[in-house]
Amino acid sequence: MASQPDPRANGGEDDGGPALDLDQVWRSERRLVAAVLLAHARPEDLEDLLQEVALKLVANVTTLKCRQGIRAWLKTIATHVALEAARRRSARRRHLPLDTNGSNPDEIAAPEDVRTDEMQDAEAAADQALRVAHTLPAGYREVLMLRCVQGMSQKHIAEALGLPETTVETRLARARRMLREEIERRRATRS
Amino acid sequence: MNRFEPFDEPNEDEVIQRVIEGRASEQDWNTVEALSVTGFHARIVETMRAMQELSTAVDRAGDVAERVELPRTRTAPGHRSLVAQRLVELTPWIGWAAALVLTCILWTPSQDRMSGGGLMNSSFSQGSMLVVPEHAGNDDGSPLDRVLRSFSPAARFGDPVAPGERCTAGPRNPPRLLAATPPDLEALRSRR
Numbered sequence: 001m002a003s004q005p006d007p008r009a010n011g012g013e014d015d016g017g018p019a020l021d022l023d024q025v026w027r028s029e030r031r032l033v034a035a036v037l038l039a040h041a042r043p044e045d046l047e048d049l050l051q052e053v054a055l056k057l058v059a060n061v062t063t064l065k066c067r068q069g070i071r072a073w074l075k076t077i078a079t080h081v082a083l084e085a086a087r088r089r090s091a092r093r094r095h096l097p098l099d100t101n102g103s104n105p106d107e108i109a110a111p112e113d114v115r116t117d118e119m120q121d122a123e124a125a126a127d128q129a130l131r132v133a134h135t136l137p138a139g140y141r142e143v144l145m146l147r148c149v150q151g152m153s154q155k156h157i158a159e160a161l162g163l164p165e166t167t168v169e170t171r172l173a174r175a176r177r178m179l180r181e182e183i184e185r186r187r188a189t190r191s
Numbered sequence: 192m193n194r195f196e197p198f199d200e201p202n203e204d205e206v207i208q209r210v211i212e213g214r215a216s217e218q219d220w221n222t223v224e225a226l227s228v229t230g231f232h233a234r235i236v237e238t239m240r241a242m243q244e245l246s247t248a249v250d251r252a253g254d255v256a257e258r259v260e261l262p263r264t265r266t267a268p269g270h271r272s273l274v275a276q277r278l279v280e281l282t283p284w285i286g287w288a289a290a291l292v293l294t295c296i297l298w299t300p301s302q303d304r305m306s307g308g309g310l311m312n313s314s315f316s317q318g319s320m321l322v323v324p325e326h327a328g329n330d331d332g333s334p335l336d337r338v339l340r341s342f343s344p345a346a347r348f349g350d351p352v353a354p355g356e357r358c359t360a361g362p363r364n365p366p367r368l369l370a371a372t373p374p375d376l377e378a379l380r381s382r383r
Contacts, residue, residue: 022261023260023261026260026261030253030256030257030259031252031253031256031257033256034249034252034253034255034256035249035252035253037252038248038249038252043248043251043252046252046255046256047255047258047259050255050256050259051259051262054259054260054261054262055262057261058261058262062279122244122247123247125244125247126244126245126247126248126251127248128244129241129244129245129247129248130245130248132241133245133248144245145245145249147242148242148245148246148248148249148250149249149253150250150253169205169208170205172208173204173205173207173208174204176204176207176208176211176238176241176242177204177207177238179238179241179242179245180234180237180238180241183237183241183244184237
């Protein structure tokens with residue numbers, strides 16, 4: 001059975017302990033928040049959603065007692081914010097017609113670019129990988145995105161997602177295979 | 192068929208994972224060698240490339256995040272003042288505190304209020320009318336009597352007001368005047 005985290009294990013930031021340095025927390029965790037948002041939302045909405053999570057962090061600071069659980073809290077909030085945005089977009093899409101060219105404006109679009117061919121290829125490949133990642137089941141997608149954040153070990157991911165490390169290990173292994181197979185399939189279809 | 196069904200040989204995913212993350216054991220490398228004829232090396236390379244591409248996308252998102260700072264508010268944390276925090280904690284008791292203050296005002300002896308300022312000052316100075324009930328003056332020490340005594344000028348000077356009598360009172364309208372002899376109405380009429 002997983003043991004409950006001890007709030008005092010992190011420098012005594014307990015009731016009556018020193019207040020959380022929110023700026024520091026945000027600076028160290030915002031890349032994780034961005035990855036979680038990216039797993040559930042469109043890249044174009046990322047900045048707005050990050051602002052929304054930042055606001056929620058400031059507004060709820062009194063309920064946050066220690067640094068220990070803040071990663072999981074931020075992950076939950078980021079997921080909620082992203083899903084809420086998706087719901088709003090979905091509701092809006094029901095009322096809006098398609099573009100004149102028949103495309104859906106909410107599809108993840110490849111950005112128009114004027115950079116070198118090599119850079120454009122890398123960017124296009126990254127966009128495609130992201131699009132493919134978005135087709136994976138949510139549980140696998142989150143693990144995969146978080147593993148791409150610098151410094152996020154499987155232990156950290158398990159902590160943020162509230163999962164056992166073995167589960168994270170298994171999901172990550174499968175998610176990598178899914179990603180590879182789907183990218184290969186799309187390349188094969190294109191060529 | 193679902194493309195995302197788990198592998199028939201689940202070990203292959205995990206071996207690739209350990210190789211990519213630099214945690215491969217001797218046994219893992221033996222597996223890699225054994226599976227090389229099936230294109231296992233290529234699958235490892237493709238997996239690494241896919242992860243690298245996805246990492247580029249996640250890094251871009253991280254760069255966006257680096258530009259987002261916490262909003263500056265007066266109630267920002269760690270920045271919220273101690274007084275503000277205490278006020279928030281006391282919020283549930285504000286109603287009770289208000290009721291207590293009101294009760295104290297109502298039951299405090301009115302000497303000070305009658306002599307200067309206070310809640311009653313404005314209405315009394317306008318010459319408000321009081322009707323003294325019949326049992327006024329029978330000071331039995333009840334709360335009602337204490338209140339009436341504080342309002343009634345006659346009671347204040349130990350001079351009971353007749354039942355049903357009306358009087359005006361206030362700091363600018365001394366009760367002593369009420370005890371003056373009523374004007375001689377006949378004399379006033381004859382002056383006309």
